[in-house]
Amino acid sequence: MDRMNLAMLTDFYELTMANGYFQNGLKDKIAYFDMFFRKVPDNGGFAIMAGVEQLIQYLKDLRFDDEDIEYLRSKNLFSEEFLQYLKAFRLSCDVWAVPEGTPIFPNEPVVTVRGPVIEAQFIETMILLTINHQSLIATKSNRIVRAAQGRDIMEFGSRRAQGYDGAIYGARAAYIGGCVGTACTIAEKEFGIPAIGTMAHSWIQIFSNELEAFRAYARTYPDNCTLLVDTYNVLKSGVPNAIKVFNEEVLPRGFRPTGIRIDSGDITYLSKEARKMLDEAGFQDCRIVASNSLDEFIIRDILIQGAQVDLFGVGERLITSKSDPVFGGVYKLVAVEENDEIIPKIKLSENVEKITNPGFKQIWRLFDKKSGKAIADVLTKNDETIDESKPYELFDPEYTWKRKTVSSFIAKRLLIRLFDKGTCVYASPKLKEIKSYCKEQIDTLWDAVKRFENPHKYYVDLSKPLWDIRERLLQEYSAK
Numbered sequence: 281m282d283r284m285n286l287a288m289l290t291d292f293y294e295l296t297m298a299n300g301y302f303q304n305g306l307k308d309k310i311a312y313f314d315m316f317f318r319k320v321p322d323n324g325g326f327a328i329m330a331g332v333e334q335l336i337q338y339l340k341d342l343r344f345d346d347e348d349i350e351y352l353r354s355k356n357l358f359s360e361e362f363l364q365y366l367k368a369f370r371l372s373c374d375v376w377a378v379p380e381g382t383p384i385f386p387n388e389p390v391v392t393v394r395g396p397v398i399e400a401q402f403i404e405t406m407i408l409l410t411i412n413h414q415s416l417i418a419t420k421s422n423r424i425v426r427a428a429q430g431r432d433i434m435e436f437g438s439r440r441a442q443g444y445d446g447a448i449y450g451a452r453a454a455y456i457g458g459c460v461g462t463a464c465t466i467a468e469k470e471f472g473i474p475a476i477g478t479m480a481h482s483w484i485q486i487f488s489n490e491l492e493a494f495r496a497y498a499r500t501y502p503d504n505c506t507l508l509v510d511t512y513n514v515l516k517s518g519v520p521n522a523i524k525v526f527n528e529e530v531l532p533r534g535f536r537p538t539g540i541r542i543d544s545g546d547i548t549y550l551s552k553e554a555r556k557m558l559d560e561a562g563f564q565d566c567r568i569v570a571s572n573s574l575d576e577f578i579i580r581d582i583l584i585q586g587a588q589v590d591l592f593g594v595g596e597r598l599i600t601s602k603s604d605p606v607f608g609g610v611y612k613l614v615a616v617e618e619n620d621e622i623i624p625k626i627k628l629s630e631n632v633e634k635i636t637n638p639g640f641k642q643i644w645r646l647f648d649k650k651s652g653k654a655i656a657d658v659l660t661k662n663d664e665t666i667d668e669s670k671p672y673e674l675f676d677p678e679y680t681w682k683r684k685t686v687s688s689f690i691a692k693r694l695l696i697r698l699f700d701k702g703t704c705v706y707a708s709p710k711l712k713e714i715k716s717y718c719k720e721q722i723d724t725l726w727d728a729v730k731r732f733e734n735p736h737k738y739y740v741d742l743s744k745p746l747w748d749i750r751e752r753l754l755q756e757y758s759a760k
């Protein structure tokens with residue numbers, strides 16, 4: 281997309297704090313912030329990172345134009361020096377993120393920002409909304425794709441998306457998560473996601489009868505003819521009329537029919553009956569598409585019931601992640617620099633799960649060399665390394681007596697540098713590559729992590745040096 285001025289898309293407190301930092305001599309204080317999330321939507325076992333490319337675009341474009349400055353001046357709240365600072369603003373932060381398409385887990389930093397606190401704080405709102413939205417939809421899309429067990433999922437959600445960017449970036453995220461294409465045309469134009477689709481009921485209604493409507497469509501698109509068969513009666517009129525038109529308009533033009541779509545009623549029963557009728561007519565290769573408020577649970581159920589569906593169109597429940605519509609990523613200060621030394625900071629809470637992991641960190645994913653499967657993630661201090669040539673002892677950060685030594689593993693760093701002092705140093709992969717990387721990485725997870733009900737909790741552990749820092753800070757604060 282062309283540059284959009286989204287500088288003012290920020291929570292107002294980011295601006296009041298920024299002005300305050302400016303006036304209190306903290307403008308250049310170096311701070312570290314982490315974005316992480318605490319719970320996987322739908323109680324799933326993992327989420328999928330998405331939205332990094334749009335985050336990069338936002339950070340690259342971040343400027344305040346004259347209108348923004350004028351507007352802020354009119355609030356009579358911000359000092360003139362601060363407004364002049366905003367006018368000349370250019371990002372100078374260092375930014376790291378987990379690449380798009382990577383499976384991610386609660387409590388690990390998926391984005392880390394280091395920079396003057398005035399900047400690093402200010403970008404919170406956009407970091408969170410960008411990554412929260414696309415990760416939510418990529419995660420949901422992947423659940424739906426997995427429920428379909430190899431059958432294609434088409435994303436049909438634009439019309440029910442929450443706003444145009446919900447539709448466009450939702451289509452992008454859904455594609456990363458595994459959908460084969462989208463009904464959203466602009467998503468093909470902008471991102472190259474295949475734009476696909478069938479027809480609406482209005483096409484059938486506009487003609488004097490269903491047969492005429494099917495005929496007109498087949499004559500116009502004999503090479504790509506999928507007919508919507510549920511406007512009047514699927515088995516008594518829709519499927520028989522479709523078969524007639526396939527014979528009379530599609531075959532004589534040298535093509536095979538592409539499919540029929542069922543959009544209401546009992547999908548299992550109707551698809552089974554339709555399959556028999558199509559097969560008997562010699563159209564074993566004609567695919568059956570189902571749609572109508574589908575999600576991973578209905579798809580799983582109708583397949584268990586034996587539905588004869590080859591591909592699914594999924595809209596509202598995917599594009600809004602209806603069953604769990606919030607990806608609760610948060611952005612927390614984890615360290616500051618004093619005299620070039622990194623001082624870890626912690627946020628305490630009565631709720632153990634809400635205590636933050638302090639310090640400037642790296643995430644390591646350990647893969648078993650033999651099976652290729654992911655064993656655990658380990659959060660370390662940023663300057664630590666994990667030596668693959670030696671056994672490594674994992675331990676549960678809460679129940680530290682739970683220990684496991686792994687050997688013969690590959691250790692991969694997950695946080696990759698996006699910006700070096702404000703300059704982008706990362707080239708986003710092509711969307712298709714992100715999509716196939718996503719599939720590959722999900723294949724490294726054990727089935728137990730992927731199941732919908734009570735998935736196995738994947739280990740996100742702390743290295744001993746990081747655990748020591750966390751423990752020391754906890755002791756210090758509880759002593760106070």
Ligand SMILES: Nc1ncnc2c1ncn2[C@@H]1O[C@H](COP(=O)(O)OP(=O)(O)OP(=O)(O)O)[C@@H](O)[C@H]1O
Nearest residue numbers: 543544545546547548549571572573574578581582
């Ligand atoms: N065999 C099935 N098992 C479980 N759920 C199904 C099955 N067939 C359809 N559904 C789902 O049941 C829900 C309601 O289906 P229903 O046919 O009643 O839809 P509807 O929208 O009321 O129909 P219409 O579009 O004719 O008004 C939809 O979410 C649909 O996907």
Ligand SMILES: O=P(O)(O)OC[C@H]1O[C@H](OP(=O)(O)OP(=O)(O)O)[C@H](O)[C@@H]1O
Nearest residue numbers: 436480481543571572573574594595596
């Ligand atoms: O149910 P969803 O998962 O959101 O899938 C998309 C829905 O959108 C369309 O219906 P709509 O009634 O909007 O238009 P139509 O006239 O083409 O049926 C389509 O027929 C699906 O039912």
Ligand SMILES: O=C(O)c1cccnc1
Nearest residue numbers: 436463476477478479593
């Ligand atoms: O192409 C389709 O069949 C389609 C597109 C959007 C929404 N529902 C269906």
